[in-house]
Amino acid sequence: MDIIDRRSNPHGKNLDNRQRVLARARGAIARAARNAIDQGTLRETGQGETVTIPADVLHEPSFHTVFTAGQRDVVLSGNKEFSKGDRLKRPPGGGGGGGAGNGAGQGEGEAQDGFRFVLTRDEFLDLFFEDLELPDLVKNQVVATDTMTPSRAGISVDGTPSQVDMSRTMRQSMARRIGLRRPKPPEVKELEEEVARLTSTGEDVEKLQALRGELELALRRLARVPWVDPIDMRYRRFTPVPKPSARAVMFCLMDVSGSMSESMKDLAKRFFLLLHVFLERRYKRVDLVFIRHTEVAEEVEEEVFFTDPRTGGTIVSTALAELTRIQRERYPAGSWNIYAAQASDGDNSGSDTHRAVAMLENDILPIVQHFAYIEVSISAAIIRGETDLWRGYAPLAERAPKLAMRRVAERKDIFPVFRDLFGRKVAA
Template sequence: MSVIIDRRNLGTRSSANQDRLQRRVRGRVKAAVEKLARRRSLGDMLDTEQPIAIPTKDLHEPSFRRDMRDAAWEQVLPGNKQFRRGDLISKPQGEEGGGDGGPGASEGLGDDEIAIVLSADEFLSVLFDGLELPNLRQTRTEDIQAEQWRRAGFVKEGSPSRMHIGRTMRTARARRMALRARKKHELEALLKQAETLEEEIRIRQGCGEDTSIERFRLAEIQNEIKGLERKIKAIPFIDESDLRFAHIDQQPRPVTSAVIFCVMDVSGSMGDLEKDLAKRFFLLLYLFIHRQYRAVEIVFIKHHGEASECTEQEFFGAKEGGGTLVSPALALVEDIMVQRFPPEHWNIYLAQASDGDNAQDDNRLVQERALELLPQLRNMFYLEVNQDQESALLRLYKGMSQEFPELMTARARHTEDIYPLFRALFSPRQGATHG
């Protein structure tokens, strides 16, 4: 098996080593981003640029060096005022491992690390790398338009930076061919006349006849030939009329839109930890779907014994007593869809978070409501938080997911569970249920 290494790049290191270095650094960045996503709040991470720590040992490309363990050599460093040739340098008195060392860095970067700063968009690109949105389809977009700069042909005037060289050269060539065509036909006709006269002059001179008239006519033709040749050469290679510039214009473009219904139980059994887990999942889902669609709406619905639409602050801050009923929330989702978000115009996603505490008699209504909603949804996500065992509601959804793969369920007990769970849900060719 032959191995070909491209050494055409400048420098002493091969492109194969550089490719391996880039893959190694990308892997380190991805691992650091996933570590941040597990432990810190996504809202805090997306407010500012994020420094990512990379060990410096991963930045060194492999290279061949002489093994000096069994070799001897002499070296004198320039600018040295303390040592001379032949002096022995004692080893530094330090702790085990060599060297005095320095204090370790409890937070931030150590001496053997460097920081790579990622913007919010770069952070999200790494965070969602390799994920895809299942059941992604195009909807009708006649009512939603957006302006976008697009190419709109070529114009004769414009900025020099937008000059289209290829179109300009083709236009100049066509102009030269058109202007030279007639003159070349005239030139060919005159050359034939001159050739005929020269032949006639030679014949008449051989017979001793007078050829002054023919010579005079030949001189006139030769002058006309020189004039035509000068005109042909005078045609410019590129004229101002040949210039063509790429033109761009704002044109309306249909925008595929999406809406996310965030449904959460706010009864007394949902504590601060449960709400924090749900908030992290909702935020990840919103950011991920927003990267798939240009226009994304979000609707917050809280429920306990009753369901109501609310603001984001009320959604995550509300804590109400009473029992839990899930079916009123699903009924409210359907009502809002009919009034404001018809499925033929919107990609609809439903995300539900709960501790699974639902009235036993309500589960039958939940199944009926879910069966009505699922054909109209792109996906439905159910997250059960902080439960030691699967609830009856989770088992109900799991059973329905066998028939409806767009229904996806998951469980989370700790903050660190949310991001791996999210990647498991949206990784290509993964199952619909993750417990």
């Protein structure tokens, strides 16, 4: 007989098989994600880690029979009350066919309702965006190696006075004082009082002599051993750390004039949400700026952005100007990755389109990583053909690869369009 200790053998034998399950379920998860978008629960889906995949995806079929009609008998245990000839109601569901093995063996799991999977958020999003790639990713990854940020890095014995760590310093000082037996001021005071009393009464001369010696020694020590010595000083140390550009700002621009119906805004919202989830996956921090515009543009809260209706005409360039202003004020291009997405029904007041195109080309495109223009239209509007804005942007889009533009008419278009815009470009 051999006894072998296998406990130290390599673990995780099934990691590879687990990966294969994931690969197989990939299609199902991506489908589940798309459904989630259609049902408007994208934010929750993005957070969740437990996915339930329909069992068929991982189902292993085999030929097996089911009892359909006729007669069969089954032997059961645990009869407490039945006698021969008793009649019983059928259990709901018709009762199982084969006996499922008890005990610790391997049961032949037949049909399950769904297969629950615990995925990390990253795994989920990875699947969700399986082949999406950020535009101009190279720049983003390394853009901020020149921005250094000071980071706490322990304690040091030298530094500037503003960085003195008082409690550490005093701890050092106290240890030193105890070590060098520096007398405490109250003790010295007590000695002095005793000496003074004995001197004035003049009774115990011998003791007075001894105390005087003691007092002298204490005073000398007090003078020699300082309260805080330079060697006690402790400073907080900071080390400059190169800061990865882990932040992005996403500008959401939307036309909220009367011509944008609720359903069009809903389409736009979905696109923004998707872009947001996408960016969140890439960057540690994603700021959102919502700019809505009619004839004038203003920055608003998300809630207001999507819900508060406005009336009025449409001047697109106001929103672009607002974007530029906010960007210059708060998001310097050197340390932020800038994304912008504009949603509109394509209407613009005739004379403004020129200005908007010029602003886009000169002020905005040079600093953003990507500018997506989504034209939402309910199906009837498509008949009108090209809109003002579309006509204006189209020639620019040909020149500038950073500008991408697509039309969206229905909910189900959103995801394909998104993929189309951000899909990994096949190397030509």
